Amino acid sequence: RKEVEQDPGPFNVPEGATVAFNCTYSNSASQSFFWYRQDCRKEPKLLMSVYSSGNEDGRFTAQLNRASQYISLLIRDSKLSDSATYLCVAGRENAGNMLTFGGGTRLMVKP
Amino acid sequence: EPEVTQTPSHQVTQMGQEVILRCVPISNHLYFYWYRQILGQKVEFLVSFYNNEISEKSEIFDDQFSVERPDGSNFTLKIRSTKLEDSAMYFCASSVTGVGETQYFGPGTRLLVL
Numbered sequence: 301r302k303e304v305e306q307d308p309g310p311f312n313v314p315e316g317a318t319v320a321f322n323c324t325y326s327n328s329a330s331q332s333f334f335w336y337r338q339d340c341r342k343e344p345k346l347l348m349s350v351y352s353s354g355n356e357d358g359r360f361t362a363q364l365n366r367a368s369q370y371i372s373l374l375i376r377d378s379k380l381s382d383s384a385t386y387l388c389v390a391g392r393e394n395a396g397n398m399l400t401f402g403g404g405t406r407l408m409v410k411p
Numbered sequence: 412e413p414e415v416t417q418t419p420s421h422q423v424t425q426m427g428q429e430v431i432l433r434c435v436p437i438s439n440h441l442y443f444y445w446y447r448q449i450l451g452q453k454v455e456f457l458v459s460f461y462n463n464e465i466s467e468k469s470e471i472f473d474d475q476f477s478v479e480r481p482d483g484s485n486f487t488l489k490i491r492s493t494k495l496e497d498s499a500m501y502f503c504a505s506s507v508t509g510v511g512e513t514q515y516f517g518p519g520t521r522l523l524v525l
Contacts, residue, residue, distance in 0.1 A: 332511040343502055343516040344454060387454065396459035396467020397442060397509040403453045 303327050304402035306388050312408045317378045321405045323371040323388030330390035330400070333364050335373050338385045338404065347373075347386070378409045413437045415517035417503050423523045424493055432488045432520045434503030443486045444504040444514060445478065447471070454502070460486065461509065493524045 306323045313319050325333075336344040348355065350362040350371055361374040371388055388402040416435045424430050436443050445457040459466040460478055477489045486505075490497055500519045506512040 334513070338454075341500075343518050345516070346513050349511070349513070391511065393509055393511065396461075396465075397444070397506065397512075397514070398456040398459060398467050398469070399444075399446075399454075399514060400456065401454040 302403070303400045304388055304390050306386075306402035306405045308403055308405060310406040310408050312410060313378055314410055315378055315380060317409075318374065318376045319378060319407060320375075321373045321386055321388070321407075323373075323402055325369050325371065325388075325390045325400075327390065327392070327400070328369065329392055329394065331393050332391035333371055334389040334391065334399075335360075335362055335371075336387040336389055336401075338387055340385075344387055344389075344401075375407075378407075380409050380411065383407055383409045415503055415505055415515055417501075417517040417520050419520060420518065421521045421523075423525065426495055426524055427492050430490050430493055430522065432490075432501050432503075432522070434486045434488070434517055435484050436486055436503065436505030437515060438484070440505035440507050440515075442466075442506045442509050442512075442514075443478075443480070444506075445488045446502045446504060446516075447499040448502065448519075449499045457488070457501075466509075490522075493522075495524050498522055498524045 333350040335347040337347045350364045354363045359376045363372045385404040443460045448454045458468045503517040504514040506514045
């Protein structure tokens with residue numbers, strides 16, 4: 301079983317649409333969670349950290365459910381510039397802060 | 412805005428050769444990491460480094476790999492005898508502290524082993 305699992309997509313949506321990505325993690329020792337964004341052949345860049353209380357950053361909302369080991373990302377009012385691969389990431393401070401990445405979900409926003 | 416830098420951006424080498432990938436982490440960061448991403452696959456953790464020693468390493472990080480912080484600014488990854496399967500993008504990352512902190516990634520070195 302993959303440690304962090306995501307639907308690979310692609311999700312093809314029109315501009316202005318709302319899109320939701322889901323992710324599950326299997327290692328209950330994971331302590332911190334993030335969504336990173338990766339453009340083609342570029343480095344991962346932090347989109348946002350994810351907390352159990354839920355957190356929002358502009359058009360982006362992330363949620364963590366520790367009981368079901370489930371993480372979500374909601375993007376409202378999609379822009380063309382949101383087209384990228386979104387990486388669900390779990391961190392373990394008791395293992396050298398290693399980050400475990402999901403395979404990514406590809407989003408393509410069309411005009 | 413401070414950023415992690417990596418050199419070279421691309422490296423082509425022959426199987427069996429040694430390569431050294433270089434990184435300059437963000438200056439006030441204390442934790443350093445190497446990850447790799449084989450083309451079309453997910454990002455994989457290699458090693459974390461703090462206080463001049465390895466904190467954690469993955470199964471990928473075998474005896475062929477080593478890391479070093481030779482001075483106050485550089486952080487290097489050495490592959491002693493490259494294999495074809497070492498071809499990948501190698502990302503360096505750094506964070507201020509460890510606990511739940513954001514890791515900032517460099518632009519990567521694309522390594523091709525022929």
